[in-house]
Amino acid sequence: MKSLKILCHEKICLKIKEQLFFGGGTGIGKAITNKLLSHGSEVIICSRSKHEIEGAINEIWDVSDIGSIQENFNNIIKKYGQIDMVVNSQGILTHSDFLDVSPEEMELVFKTNIESVFFICQYAVRYFKNNSIYGHILNICSTEGLKGTCYPYGLSKAAAVRLTQGLGKATVRDGIIVNGIAPGATATDMMRQGDKHNWAPAYGIPSGRMCTANEIANAAVFLLSDAGRQMCGEVMVVDGGESLH
Amino acid sequence: MSLKSVLKRCAKFLVYGQPVVNKYVSVAHIDDNKLLAGKKILVTGGTSGIGLSVAKKIIAAGGEVIITGRSQDKLNNALKEIDSNNCKAIVFDIANITSIKSKFLDVVDLFDGKLDAVVSNAGIYKQKNFFDYTLDDYTRTMDTNFTGAFFLAQATIKYWLDNHIDGNLVFVSSERGIMSDVHPYGLSKVVCNSFVEGLAKQYGVNDIRVNAVAPGITATNINNINPDGNLWFDKRRIMRPEEIAEVVKFLLSDASKCVNGQIVACNEAYSVNMDC
Numbered sequence: 001m002k003s004l005k006i007l008c009h010e011k012i013c014l015k016i017k018e019q020l021f022f023g024g025g026t027g028i029g030k031a032i033t034n035k036l037l038s039h040g041s042e043v044i045i046c047s048r049s050k051h052e053i054e055g056a057i058n059e060i061w062d063v064s065d066i067g068s069i070q071e072n073f074n075n076i077i078k079k080y081g082q083i084d085m086v087v088n089s090q091g092i093l094t095h096s097d098f099l100d101v102s103p104e105e106m107e108l109v110f111k112t113n114i115e116s117v118f119f120i121c122q123y124a125v126r127y128f129k130n131n132s133i134y135g136h137i138l139n140i141c142s143t144e145g146l147k148g149t150c151y152p153y154g155l156s157k158a159a160a161v162r163l164t165q166g167l168g169k170a171t172v173r174d175g176i177i178v179n180g181i182a183p184g185a186t187a188t189d190m191m192r193q194g195d196k197h198n199w200a201p202a203y204g205i206p207s208g209r210m211c212t213a214n215e216i217a218n219a220a221v222f223l224l225s226d227a228g229r230q231m232c233g234e235v236m237v238v239d240g241g242e243s244l245h
Numbered sequence: 246m247s248l249k250s251v252l253k254r255c256a257k258f259l260v261y262g263q264p265v266v267n268k269y270v271s272v273a274h275i276d277d278n279k280l281l282a283g284k285k286i287l288v289t290g291g292t293s294g295i296g297l298s299v300a301k302k303i304i305a306a307g308g309e310v311i312i313t314g315r316s317q318d319k320l321n322n323a324l325k326e327i328d329s330n331n332c333k334a335i336v337f338d339i340a341n342i343t344s345i346k347s348k349f350l351d352v353v354d355l356f357d358g359k360l361d362a363v364v365s366n367a368g369i370y371k372q373k374n375f376f377d378y379t380l381d382d383y384t385r386t387m388d389t390n391f392t393g394a395f396f397l398a399q400a401t402i403k404y405w406l407d408n409h410i411d412g413n414l415v416f417v418s419s420e421r422g423i424m425s426d427v428h429p430y431g432l433s434k435v436v437c438n439s440f441v442e443g444l445a446k447q448y449g450v451n452d453i454r455v456n457a458v459a460p461g462i463t464a465t466n467i468n469n470i471n472p473d474g475n476l477w478f479d480k481r482r483i484m485r486p487e488e489i490a491e492v493v494k495f496l497l498s499d500a501s502k503c504v505n506g507q508i509v510a511c512n513e514a515y516s517v518n519m520d521c
Contacts, residue, residue, distance in 0.1 A: 066380050098447065099403050103342045106392060114432070115383065126376050148442020148506065155395075158439035159432040165425030170375070233425060 027188045028140055029089035031213035032220045039221060044080060046072070063090050063116040064108065073123045085136040085224055086124045088117045091153075098150045106152050113156035118163060121178070125171055134175035136224050139164045140216070141180045141235055143243045157182075161235050168233020177232055179223040184239025186211040207240030270502070280498040281308030285356045288312050289339055289397065290367030292319040294465030295417055297326070298490035299364055304329045306494055311352055313337035313367070339367040339393030340385065349400040362413040362497050363401050365394045368433075370467045375427050383429045390433035391440075398444060398455075405453055415496045416441050416457035417489070418508060423459055423516045434459075438508050445506025454505045456496045460489045461512025481515055 030053060033043050037055045045051055046061040057080070061072050077083060092112045094105055117139055128135035141164060145157030164180035171178055187210045219238050222228050237243055254265045286303050290296040291312025300323070303310045309331045314320045320334040333355055337348045353360050368390045371382055398414060405412035418441070422434030437457065444455040463484040464472035476483040489511050495501050496509070510516050 098444075099399060099406075101395075101399065103392075103396065106395065110387070110392075115380075115387075118378075118383065118429070118432070119380070122376060122378065145439070148439055148444075148446055150440055150443035150447055154443065155391075155436045155439055159436045162425050162435040163427060163432055166427040166431070169425060170427055 027089070028183065028186060028213045028216045028220075029087070031217040032087060032089065035214070035217040035221050036224070042080075044076060044083075046076070063120070064111040066111060066115055066119055069116065069119045070123055073120070073127070077127065082131070082133065083124075083127070083135075084133060085138070086120060087138045087140070087220065087224070088120055089140040090116060091140065091142075091157075093153050094151075096151075101152060109152040110156050113153065114159045114163070117160055121163065121167055125167065125176060125178075128171075128176045129174055135177070137167070137176070137178040138220055138223055139178070139180040140220075141182045143182045143184045143237060143239050146182055146235070146237070146243060164235055165233040172232040177229060179228065179231055179233070180235040181216060181219050181223065182235050182237045182239070182243075183211055183216045184237070184242040186213060186216060188213055205240045205242045206244070209240065211238055211240060272502070275498065275500055278305070279307050280494065280500065281306040284308040284361045284497070285359055286310050286362045286364065286497060287352050287356075287360060288364040288366055289337065289394075290314065291334075291364075292316075292323040294467055295460065295463060295486045295489050295493075296364070296366040297323055298486040299366065299417075299493045300332060301327055302487075302490045302494045303497070304331050306498070308497075309333075309356070311335060311355055313339070313352075339397060340389040342388065342392055342396055345393065345396045346400050349397065349404070353404065359410075360401070360404065360412075361410065362415070363397065364415045364417065364493060364497070365397060366417040367393065368417065368467075370430055372428055372430060378429060386429040387433050390430065391436045394437060395440065398440070402444070402448060402453060406448075406451060411452040412454070413497055414444070414453070414455045415493055416455070417493070418457040418459045420459045420461045420510055420512045420516045423508065423510060441508060442506045449505050454502075456501070456504055456506065457508045458489055458492050458496065459508050459510045459512070459516070460484055461510075461515050463489060482513055484511060 033045055033053055033056050036043050043056040044059055045053065045056050046059045048062045050058055050060065059076060090112055092109050094109055096105060121137055124137055139160055141160045142157040144154035145161040149155060161180065161182065164178055167178040184205065216238055219236050223231065223236065258264055281303055286308050288296050288300050288310055291300045292314035296312065300310045300312050304327060311333045312320065312323055313335055315338045317336055320336065324332060324334050335352060335355060369386060371386060394416065401412065401414065416437055418437045419434040421431035422438040426432055426435065441455050441457045461484055463486055464470040464476060465486055470483055472485045492509055492511055496504065
């Protein structure tokens with residue numbers, strides 16, 4: 001994998017609290033970025049705030065502002081040239097009880113977790129097709145999206161899973177590979193917000209621990225590399241056996 | 246109860262932290278025309294298509310129904326067509342998220358303070374080329390087909406929990422929600438199906454049932470197909486709204502008391518995957 005420009009949305013977190021945490025507190029987006037940089041790729045990170053990752057280019061872009069996606073996408077292509085891969089790792093996790101979910105919370109979670117993914121995929125696929133690029137798209141979904149749920153996070157991820165599968169099927173003939181990863185509970189800043197969710201999930205995981213962001217990044221590198229070209233519409237579960245019945 | 250079994254229960258409670266629950270169920274024969282006798286049911290989007298058929302079936306099975314729709318004219322036409330004292334109508338736009346709570350209270354008032362079941366049926370269908378979807382198309386589809394249904398379910402379940410009613414929620418989803426999809430319509434139904442399973446799991450302990458029907462292509466005015474015309478299209482049969490309504494009626498009735506959290510595909514096995 002040499003000199004590939006990768007558009008990677010850094011994870012967006014609500015109310016990050018600093019505290020010592022299993023796995024070192026790195027987001028999945030950051031871990032994927034570091035892994036890809038170590039494989040010699042060029043990475044452009046798009047996030048709401050500035051992130052200092054050595055070797056990566058940082059662009060400020062709030063993906064929940066759906067109206068600006070097309071403009072931002074075009075600007076980045078104009079500024080940095082050809083893009084070969086797009087990684088959607090943006091996500092918001094909220095912890096409200098079902099009866100307390102407000103329309104505002106619902107809108108924010110859905111805008112960030114699925115609406116932005118839908119439109120970024122739309123522009124990326126169109127761009128790859130028009131320029132005959134054999135591109136890759138990787139959507140970071142969640143195991144929450146593979147099971148029944150009544151919380152906005154899992155519901156938005158359910159749509160992301162099916163979108164990944166649908167797009168994978170629709171675009172593979174054009175040489176565009178769309179895959180996803182469904183991480184289980186992963187030790188990142190996002191999981192840190194709700195205190196009660198800090199350690200408890202580890203009890204339900206057959207492997208006895210949460211995933212680390214690096215483990216998700218390993219799967220991401222495989223799916224983004226040419227080794228995974230025959231995999232399309234695959235949502236790879238990386239969860240230490242958590243979702244097995 | 247012997248001392249031994251009391252001690253056993255105490256030990257169970259201490260170890261598992263769960264009180265021992267005894268539950269008894271009796272299943273009696275139910276006459277077809279009394280299947281929904283005395284039940285008060287809300288049907289959203291009841292002015293045409295599957296919603297209208299469901300409303301007719303409910304009344305034929307002895308229930309009372311309130312249909313909702315966006316326009317008063319269409320509601321009046323539907324009321325005329327149903328022609329029954331057990332049917333009422335209220336203007337209710339499910340896509341207007343902020344008004345759902347107050348509109349729901351209006352519905353409960355109209356039913357004299359008791360609501361037994363809800364059929365969440367309102368939906369729109371807009372299909373385009375994947376590259377042509379605008380933000381407006383996306384949000385309108387999502388708001389009507391899913392977000393509205395989510396907040397209606399929230400208001401309903403809150404009401405059932407507060408009033409200790411064994412409620413019954415039936416969603417009219419789509420086979421598209423079972424399969425992979427790139428269109429906002431399909432994605433909204435995917436989310437709907439996941440929501441049904443989640444709600445059933447969470448509130449099953451409160452004796453609230455949540456199920457869905459997932460119809461295939463159905464001859465309604467959402468896709469301008471005449472149910473009395475040729476129902477063979479693209480190597481498959483098109484469903485009639487009455488067929489779907491029959492399944493909804495079954496899910497609404499006590500005959501399906503043991504069914505919870507199910508997405509019942511009504512499409513002659515179209516969505517059954519035989520390729521792998």
